[in-house]
Amino acid sequence: MTPAATRASALALSVRVFASFDLAVTGCLAIPPLARVFIQLLFAGDAALGLGSLRVEFQPLHWLFVNLAGVLGVLWAVARLRTPTPELALLDVGGRLAVAALILYATAAEGMTPLLHVFVASELGGAVTQYWAVRRAWPVPTE
Numbered sequence: 001m002t003p004a005a006t007r008a009s010a011l012a013l014s015v016r017v018f019a020s021f022d023l024a025v026t027g028c029l030a031i032p033p034l035a036r037v038f039i040q041l042l043f044a045g046d047a048a049l050g051l052g053s054l055r056v057e058f059q060p061l062h063w064l065f066v067n068l069a070g071v072l073g074v075l076w077a078v079a080r081l082r083t084p085t086p087e088l089a090l091l092d093v094g095g096r097l098a099v100a101a102l103i104l105y106a107t108a109a110e111g112m113t114p115l116l117h118v119f120v121a122s123e124l125g126g127a128v129t130q131y132w133a134v135r136r137a138w139p140v141p142t143e
Contacts (some may be wrong), residue, residue: 007137014133015084018092018126019077026073035066046113053113086138089130096127 001009028034039058046053058066076095080088100123106112 011086011089011133011137012084014130015080015089015092018130019080019084021122021126022073023077023081026070026077029066029070030074031070032063032067035063035070039066042113042115046115049115051113051115053115054111086134089134093127093131093134096123099123100127
């Protein structure tokens with residue numbers, strides 16, 4: 001295998017690994033009963049750690065948006081699993097940075113549980129890993 005093919009293979013693997021993780025998490029959010037369990041686990045984790053974040057009771061509209069976000073996440077993950085291209089990897093990098101920023105805003109300005117910082121770490125880790133893999137697969141010309 002040539003070095004370029006090895007780098008392309010590493011990129012595809014990177015995209016697929018993060019897409020698989022996203023599929024597992026967003027798949028839970030897409031299915032109404034699993035979404036309820038997932039959110040309850042977040043609240044329980046917050047309580048167990050003594051973080052004291054505000055616990056809100058979700059209304060049907062909240063659940064609808066949780067489930068819609070889950071469905072969109074599943075579709076995005078499937079697209080990347082089927083076609084792990086550099087273009088989709090870079091779009092995912094941008095999406096991960098946006099999600100991390102939104103979570104940081106929610107925890108800092110809206111009082112959401114700091115337990116969500118675990119997801120910030122995973123989003124930033126995914127962004128850096130995939131960006132690095134794209135840079136290796138698509139080296140910048142040296143002229």
